[in-house]
Structures are given as structure tokens and as C-alpha cells.
Amino acid sequence: MNTEEFDQKRSSHRLPPEKLRSECRDDFFDFATTDDIGKCSIDMIGQKRAEQAMSFGLAVEQNGYNLFVVGPAGTGRMTYTQGSVSKMAESGEVPRDWGYVHNFDNHDRPVVISFEAGKGHEFRRDMEILLMDIEREIRSAFTSDGYEKQKRKMIDEFRRSVEQLWKEAEVFAGEHHYKIERSPGGINTIPLIDGKPISIEEFKRLSPQQKEHLKEQEKLLEDKLQETVLQIQKKEDQLRKSVHAFMKEITSNSVKSLFIPLKEKYYENKKVGTYLDAYYSDVVEHFHFFFSEEEEQETVLNALAGPKEKPFLRYAVNLFVNNKGLEGAPVIYETNPTYQNLFGKVEYQGQLGNLITDFTMIKPGALHLANGGYLILQASELLQHPYAWTGLKRALQSGNIPIENPNEDRGLFPASAIKPEPIPLNVKIIIIGSYYIYELLSRLDEDFDKLFKVKVEFDTEMPKSDENNHKMACFIKNYAEDEGLLPFHRRAVADVINYSSRLVDEKTKLTTRFQDITKLLVESSFYAKEAEEEIVDKPHIQKALFEKTQRSNHVPEKFREMIHNGTIMIETKGRRIGQINGLAVMGTRDSLFGIPTKITAQTFAGKNGIVNIERETAMSGQIHHKGMMILTGFLSGQFAKNRPIPLSASITFEQTYTMIDGDSASSTELYVLLSSLAEVPIHQGTAVTGSVNQWGEIQPIGGVNEKVEGFYHICSQNGLTGEQGVIIPKQNVKNLMLDEEVVEAVRNGQFHIWAIGHIADGLEILTGFHAGYERNNNGEFPEGSIFARADERFSKMHEIAKEEREQLKE
Incomplete structure (x- = not known):
């Protein structure tokens, strides 16, 4: 290939500067700064699939249509989810209030009652007033003259009957x-002689x-006394029962009227009616709760035991969920979804080495607060906490929210437990x-697809259309106003859009990872303020990007330094x-960068085939192994159709000491093998x-921008000659969003x-020789071409191997 043909070949595949970068022109926008843009209302940009799925999932009311929002962080999935759910919740109904009350029949099973939104607070207040009224009425009834007179009458009758019994006993x-003789110490019997008591001495002289005779009479008297005492005890018991029944009757008559208006008020709520009936019966039965008791003397034991249970606590109302003042359905975002934060808990109080509790210590969880709305x-947070995921599935399947302690069976201290009545569950998760995580749950949990039937998938990119460009400008305006940033000039807006394309490595796309965009907005506004500017312009965007690179380019600078001083041996001439x-492409946590790697090959006669040194030393991955096998397939298809290839070759990535994987260098390895076989030099x-x-067709790769820029910086550091450059797959042209410095160097030649699209084109650009990929009618490669030279080399190797086999036979 002569110089003219070589230049023509290179020119036919050379990309013009216009193909290296997609520019959003600032004159596309009809505003000077973002302050000139009218009111923008943009919920989401470039996520139509996610928007449709979200609307569908939130609208369906049947069971199982919970949503799983999937996508990478930074795409606005959380912001959009909260906004969409809040908007839907505004038109939703306010859910009912829920309250726990004492179960008078089974103290360990508190009863739950539901009320219309806001009525739970009213019911609790009614119960507080009722309790105060009951206490007042009972105290008033038991301090009235009629009560005292009737009670005194009952007691007097008892005393008269007792005195009569004693008189009969005395007779x-x-x-x-x-x-x-009756005394506080007991009952004494004294014998009589002639109607007079006798002393012990007189008794002895009898x-x-x-x-x-006296002993016989004394035994008869003792039987009579026992009968008398028994009758007195019966009368005492009758008195107690009578007084108790009388006091219950007084209590009933004094408080019965207090319950009538409440039963009428809550007539439609059957559970309230049942509770009020049980409440009334309990008050009548335990009227003594409302009597004042003398203060007990404080003792060490009392101090250790703690405060006694307040008897009035049984009549309280634990307003568990209070939706008073709520507008629309509730929306709860639980940032720490532990089991207890989701399902609520029963708190305990220490008392004398034991843990006690009651229904007033039941606390709600996120599911209770979100019930009737959205959670x-x-x-990632949910799956970190034991029992949380399993408990959530069980609640969705059963339709109830249980309140229990999953670790109670492992408790080290005795505790008095209660089991509250579960609340019906109606929530959208x-x-x-x-x-x-989505794929893991879908594959390993058989219940997942039944409970979460709607997948809301967020993409990382969107089309670079005029509509999305305008939406991006609106996003910049809204974010700048919300965060107190300076307004952005349209040149800056256009540059942000260009940066967005670079983030997705495609000219016709924009990123949807707005977290990266907002970082640029904040930093560029900072540099504009630092320069005492009133608006953010293109230089501030460029400075922010430059400073961002400077903060994270320590590693690539070290690589370039080692290449420049010859520690890493890379030739560019x-x-x-x-x-x-x-x-x-190499990367750290916050940056990706491209570096050149010297690849060398040695070919010689033998039977070992292509030996990948990295593979032999266990320094390459499976995908790289596949690439090497493709090379063997290509060479065999081209040169071993009529005879075997007696080839031994070694190929390696020089000065690499870490794992190598991927097939993006497979064409490079093929070039260097053919160069060694044909003994044709490659331009460094x-x-x-x-x-x-296996057909020699070039396939696209990733990281094309980083790779091109990485090699450019090495060449620029060593001195640009005008002959240097990078060969890329033609399919990657759409991915080019090169730095303006590289584009300018291309523009200046x-x-x-x-x-390129085929290995033959790359060979000719690299070597200046005709590739000669296609055979002529005689089945031969064009004379003097790279493939002809390689074929001739294979023929010589074959002859050598043939001679060796014949010598071994002799």
C-alpha cells in the first residue's frame, strides 16, 4: 500500500469533529436565564414507563397490587414515589380512628374499637368525662343521708339480732x-353454786x-355457744351481702343514667354499645374503686415494688390511631423498618423483678398509622431487620396487623403479657x-410475585429530544429556586445537558440520574458566587467539572506519571x-479513566496453539478466555481449511499485575498476532x-470515551505528532461524547x-499494508498482503512439522 492509498484508507474511516460530540446549542432556548422561564410543573422527566406503572399500581384497589419501585439510586425514584403517592392520597378518604379499651371479661385480650375519623378523640373525651361523673355520683350517693340511714338501720337490726342470740345463750x-363473760380476748364460762360464781379453790373442794355434773353442764353450754357463734357468723355474712347488694343498688341507680346518652350517641357502633354495657357492669361490681383510701405508710417493700396499678386505668381509652386533622389518606415513609416500628409494640414496666403491662402501653407501628393509606x-433497610419481611408478608396475606413480640419466647425476665385484638389491614405498600433485590426476591420468595404484582421500573437514560431538553431546563430552574442557587444562563443549561449525555455515554440520550446533575448545579453555583457573579454561565459549569475531576484524578495522574517517566513502558511513536x-478502563469509587496497555505476541512453530499467559497464571476471567477462543476460531477458519495449523503463540498484557477480564481487547490481540505471523510492524x-x-467483524465495547481520552492524554503528554489516534468500533460512534480538548485536537489534525467494522480495516490503518482478507478465485490471498504473509508463514510451519513427522517415521 503506497502513501496515497494509506492516507485514503485512513481518511475513509476518520471521524470528523462533528461526530465526536453532540452539542446542545444555547440558541435552542428562548430565554436568557432560568429566571425568565415561566412556572414549571415537572413531576418526572423521561420515565413514562415508570409513570404509567405507578399510576396503575396506585389506582388498583384489589389485594396483591402492591408496588415495587426498582432502579438505581439517584434517578429520582424516591422523590417521584413520594410525590405520586401524596398526590393520590389527597383525594383519598381519611381512614377510621382506632382505640384499645379494657376487656372486662378477659383482661389479657384488650378490645379494639374503630371510629369515624376524628371521633376517636371525642370518644376518649366522653369516657374521661364519664369517669369523673361516675366518681362524683357514687361519692355523692354514698355520703347522702338516705344511704347512711338505711345502712345504719341494717347494722342496728344486725346488732339487735346478735344481742338476742347472746341473751338466749346466757339464759x-x-x-x-x-x-x-364476753371480752375482747374471747368468751369465758364460770360455774355457779346457788347462783353464785365459785373460785378455783371452792371447785377443788367439791x-x-x-x-x-358441772363438766357435763359445761359441755352442753359449749355446744350452745358454738351454735350461737355460727348463727352470728351467718348473720354477719348476710349483713355483708345485704350491705354489698345495697351498695351495688345505690351505685347502679346513681350511674345508670350517665350511660344512657352515650349509648344513644354511639348507637350505630355496636362495639361501643357492648363496651359501655361491660363498663357499667364493672363499675357496679367494683364500686369500692371510687372510695377514698387512707394513704399507706411508705415502706422499703413499697418503694421496691413501685407504684400500684391505678384502678381507674381500666376505664381509660388508648386512642391508638388518631386521624383527627388528617386530610386525605395517610402517607407514611418508614426509614427504620424494624419489626416493632412496623407492627407496633407492647411496652413493659418493671415492678419487683417482674415486667408488667396493660392495654394503655400498646403503641402503634407504621402499618397502623398508614392503614387506609400508603406505606x-x-x-435494603427492610431486609436487614429480623422478622420484618416475614411479618409484612404474613400481615398482607392474613389482612390483619398483629401486635406481638417475636422475641418473647427468648426473654430472660418474667413478663406479664397481653395479646391485643389485631386490627384489619388495608394499606398499599x-x-x-x-x-x-427485586430479582433475588422474585426468584427465591414464592410469595413475592403474589403480593407485589406491580413493578415500577426506573430507567437510567431518556431520549435527547426537544421536549426533554426543555424539561431539563425546567428541572434546573426549579432546583435552583428550591435550593437557593443562582439562576443559570442558557449557555450553562446547554452545557449541563451536554454533561448529561456524557454521563450515559450516548449522544442521543440524557441521564435520568439527577443526583449527578444536582451536584453539578450546586458546585457551579458555588463557583459563580465565589466569583461574585449574579448568574451561572458556561465557564462556571466547566470549572465545576474540572474541579470535580481534580478531586478524584489522583490515580490516573499516577499512571500517566509512570508512563511518562518510563516505569510503565508505553510507546506512542x-x-x-x-x-x-x-x-x-480502570476505576475508583468516584471516577473512571482509560489507560493504554502494551500487548505483545510471539509466534513460532509448534503444537501448543495460542497460549494466553494471563490465563496460565490465573490472572484472567472467563470472558477473556472466551475472547481468546474466538481468536483461535478466526485463525482456524482463515488458514486451516485445508491443513492443520502447527502454531504455537504466546500473548500477554505487559506490566499488568491484576485480574484481566472482558473481551474488548480481543480485536487488539488478533491484530498483534497477525502482525507477528506476517512480520508486519504496527504503528505504536x-x-x-x-x-x-469469528468472522472478523468488530463488535462494540463500553467505556469508549474514557479509553480515547486516556490515550489522548498520554500522547499529549509525550507530544502530539499528528499521526496518533484510536481505532474504535463503528457501532460506538453514537457513544462518543469526548472532552472538548480532544475534539479540538482532532479538529486541528x-x-x-x-x-471500523472489520478486522481488515484495522490492519490496514495500523500497518499501512493491504490486509488481503478475501481469497481470489484460486483460493489464494492477494500477494504481499498481511493475510498472504501469514498464510505463507503457516505453510512454512506446516512443512517443517511434516518433515519432523517423516524423520520420526524413519
Whole structure:
């Protein structure tokens, strides 16, 4: 290939500067700064699929149509989800209030009652007033003259009947020659002689017959006394029952009228009616709660035990969920979805080494607060907490929200537990997570697809259309106003849009990861304020991007420094056989950059085939292994159709000490192998990237912008010659959004980008020799071409191998 043909070949594949970058022109916009833009109302940009799925999922009311919002962070998925849910909730109904009350039949099973929104607070207040009225009425009834008179009458009748019994006993004792003496210490019987008590000495002087007679009479008296005491005890019991029944009757008569208006007010709420009936019966039964008791003397034991249970607590109302003042359906975003934060909990109080609780210590969870509305959760947070995911699934399947302690069976301390009545669940769950979590749950959890039937998928890119450009300008305006940033000139807006295309590595696309865009807006506004400017212009955008690069380019600078001082041996001038510059992308947490890598090959006669040194040393991955096998397939298809190839070749990435993977250098490896086989030198100022298939067709790769810019910086550092450049797959032209410095160097003829579709085109640009890929009618490659030279080399290797086999036979 002569010089003219070589230049023509290079020119036919050389990309003009216009193809290297897509520019959004500032005159596209009809405003000077973003302050001139009218009111913008943009909910979401470039996510029509997600918007349609979100609207559908929120509108469907049937069970199982919960939503899983999937996509990478920074795409606005959280902001849009909260906005969409809040908008939908505005037109929703305010859910009912829920309150727990004491279960008078089963103290360990508190009863839940629902009320219309805002009525729960009213009911609690009614119960507070009712309790105060009951206490007042009971105290008044038990301090009235009528109560005291009737009670005194009952007691007096009891005393008279008791005195009568004692009189009868005394008469009986006299008839049997005994006298009864009653004292606080007990009952004494004294024998009588001639109606007079006798002393112990007199008793001793009595004859045996007299003593025996008195003992018999004493036994009869004791039986009589026992009968009398038993009758008195029965009368005491009757008195207690009578007084208790009387006091219950007084209580009933005094408080019954207090319940009538409340039962009428809450007539439609059957549970309230049932509760008021039980409340009334309990008050009548426990009227003594409303009597004042003398203060107990404080003791060490009382101090250790803590305060006693307040008897009036049983009549309180635990307004569990109060929706008073709420407009529309509730929207809850739970940032820490532990089991208890989701399902509520029962708190405990320590008392004398034990843990006690009651229904007033039941606390709501996010599911209770969001009931009747929407609950938003982060998948990564939800799955970190034990029992949370399993409990959420169980609640959705059962339609109830249980309140229980999942770790109660592991408790180290005794506790008095209660089991509140569960609340019916009616909530729309929206979980936000990554693709990985979604696929993991979908594959491993058989219930997931039944419970989360709507997938809301956020894309990372959108078309670079006029409509989206205008929406991006509106987004910049709104964000600047919300965050107090300076207004942006239209030149700055156009530059932000160009940066958006660079983030997705495609000219016809814009990024939807607005987190990266907002960082640029904040930083460029800062530099504009620092320069005491009133608006953000293009230089401020450029400075923000430059400073961002400076903050994270420590590693690429070290690589370039080592290449410049010769530590890493990269040549950008001259020609070498079996040596080429490949391109790789490396990255840190906050930056990606491209670097050239020297790839060398040695070919010689043998039977080992192509030996990948990285593979032999376990420094390459499976995809790279596949690329090497494709090279073997291509060479066999071209040169071994009629005879075997007795080839041994070694190929390696020089000065690489980390794992190598991917097939983006497979075309580069093929070039260097053919260079070694045909003994044709490769121009070292031309770097290559691109994958290849078994037909020699070049396939697209990733990171094309970083790779081109990485090699440009090395060439620029060593001195641009006007002959240097990068060969890329033609399919990657649409991905080019090169830095303006590189574009300017191409425009000035100092650097070049060639786009090719076949291995033959790359060979000719790299070597200046005809590739000669296609055979003629005789089945031969064109004379003097690279493929003819390689074929001739294979023929010589075949002859050598044939001679060796014949010598071994002799």
C-alpha cells in the first residue's frame, strides 16, 4: 500500500469533529436565564414507563397490587414515589380512628374499637368525662343521708339480732349453772353454786359427783355457744351481702343514667354499645374503686415494688390511631423498618423483678398509622431487620396487623403479657429497591410475585429530544429556586445537558440520574458566587467539572506519571512487530479513566496453539478466555481449511499485575498476532479497542470515551505528532461524547479517531499494508498482503512439522 492509498484508507474511516460530540446549542432556548422561564410543573422527566406503572399500581384497589419501585439510586425514584403517592392520597378518604379499651371479661385480650375519623378523640373525651361523673355520683350517693340511714338501720337490726342470740345463750347458761363473760380476748364460762360464781379453790373442794355434773353442764353450754357463734357468723355474712347488694343498688341507680346518652350517641357502633354495657357492669361490681383510701405508710417493700396499678386505668381509652386533622389518606415513609416500628409494640414496666403491662402501653407501628393509606419502605433497610419481611408478608396475606413480640419466647425476665385484638389491614405498600433485590426476591420468595404484582421500573437514560431538553431546563430552574442557587444562563443549561449525555455515554440520550446533575448545579453555583457573579454561565459549569475531576484524578495522574517517566513502558511513536497499544478502563469509587496497555505476541512453530499467559497464571476471567477462543476460531477458519495449523503463540498484557477480564481487547490481540505471523510492524501511535467475532467483524465495547481520552492524554503528554489516534468500533460512534480538548485536537489534525467494522480495516490503518482478507478465485490471498504473509508463514510451519513427522517415521 503506497502513501496515497494509506492516507485514503485512513481518511475513509476518520471521524470528523462533528461526530465526536453532540452539542446542545444555547440558541435552542428562548430565554436568557432560568429566571425568565415561566412556572414549571415537572413531576418526572423521561420515565413514562415508570409513570404509567405507578399510576396503575396506585389506582388498583384489589389485594396483591402492591408496588415495587426498582432502579438505581439517584434517578429520582424516591422523590417521584413520594410525590405520586401524596398526590393520590389527597383525594383519598381519611381512614377510621382506632382505640384499645379494657376487656372486662378477659383482661389479657384488650378490645379494639374503630371510629369515624376524628371521633376517636371525642370518644376518649366522653369516657374521661364519664369517669369523673361516675366518681362524683357514687361519692355523692354514698355520703347522702338516705344511704347512711338505711345502712345504719341494717347494722342496728344486725346488732339487735346478735344481742338476742347472746341473751338466749346466757339464759341457757344460767339454767345449766353457768355464767357467760364476753371480752375482747374471747368468751369465758364460770360455774355457779346457788347462783353464785365459785373460785378455783371452792371447785377443788367439791365432791367428785358435783364436779362431774358441772363438766357435763359445761359441755352442753359449749355446744350452745358454738351454735350461737355460727348463727352470728351467718348473720354477719348476710349483713355483708345485704350491705354489698345495697351498695351495688345505690351505685347502679346513681350511674345508670350517665350511660344512657352515650349509648344513644354511639348507637350505630355496636362495639361501643357492648363496651359501655361491660363498663357499667364493672363499675357496679367494683364500686369500692371510687372510695377514698387512707394513704399507706411508705415502706422499703413499697418503694421496691413501685407504684400500684391505678384502678381507674381500666376505664381509660388508648386512642391508638388518631386521624383527627388528617386530610386525605395517610402517607407514611418508614426509614427504620424494624419489626416493632412496623407492627407496633407492647411496652413493659418493671415492678419487683417482674415486667408488667396493660392495654394503655400498646403503641402503634407504621402499618397502623398508614392503614387506609400508603406505606413507603426501602427494600435494603427492610431486609436487614429480623422478622420484618416475614411479618409484612404474613400481615398482607392474613389482612390483619398483629401486635406481638417475636422475641418473647427468648426473654430472660418474667413478663406479664397481653395479646391485643389485631386490627384489619388495608394499606398499599410501596417498596423501593435495586434490580438485584427485586430479582433475588422474585426468584427465591414464592410469595413475592403474589403480593407485589406491580413493578415500577426506573430507567437510567431518556431520549435527547426537544421536549426533554426543555424539561431539563425546567428541572434546573426549579432546583435552583428550591435550593437557593443562582439562576443559570442558557449557555450553562446547554452545557449541563451536554454533561448529561456524557454521563450515559450516548449522544442521543440524557441521564435520568439527577443526583449527578444536582451536584453539578450546586458546585457551579458555588463557583459563580465565589466569583461574585449574579448568574451561572458556561465557564462556571466547566470549572465545576474540572474541579470535580481534580478531586478524584489522583490515580490516573499516577499512571500517566509512570508512563511518562518510563516505569510503565508505553510507546506512542515508531513501529513494532508483535506489539500494540490496547485500551482498558480502570476505576475508583468516584471516577473512571482509560489507560493504554502494551500487548505483545510471539509466534513460532509448534503444537501448543495460542497460549494466553494471563490465563496460565490465573490472572484472567472467563470472558477473556472466551475472547481468546474466538481468536483461535478466526485463525482456524482463515488458514486451516485445508491443513492443520502447527502454531504455537504466546500473548500477554505487559506490566499488568491484576485480574484481566472482558473481551474488548480481543480485536487488539488478533491484530498483534497477525502482525507477528506476517512480520508486519504496527504503528505504536495508534491504540485499539473493540471486540471481534469469528468472522472478523468488530463488535462494540463500553467505556469508549474514557479509553480515547486516556490515550489522548498520554500522547499529549509525550507530544502530539499528528499521526496518533484510536481505532474504535463503528457501532460506538453514537457513544462518543469526548472532552472538548480532544475534539479540538482532532479538529486541528493533531489526533484522530477511526471507526471500523472489520478486522481488515484495522490492519490496514495500523500497518499501512493491504490486509488481503478475501481469497481470489484460486483460493489464494492477494500477494504481499498481511493475510498472504501469514498464510505463507503457516505453510512454512506446516512443512517443517511434516518433515519432523517423516524423520520420526524413519
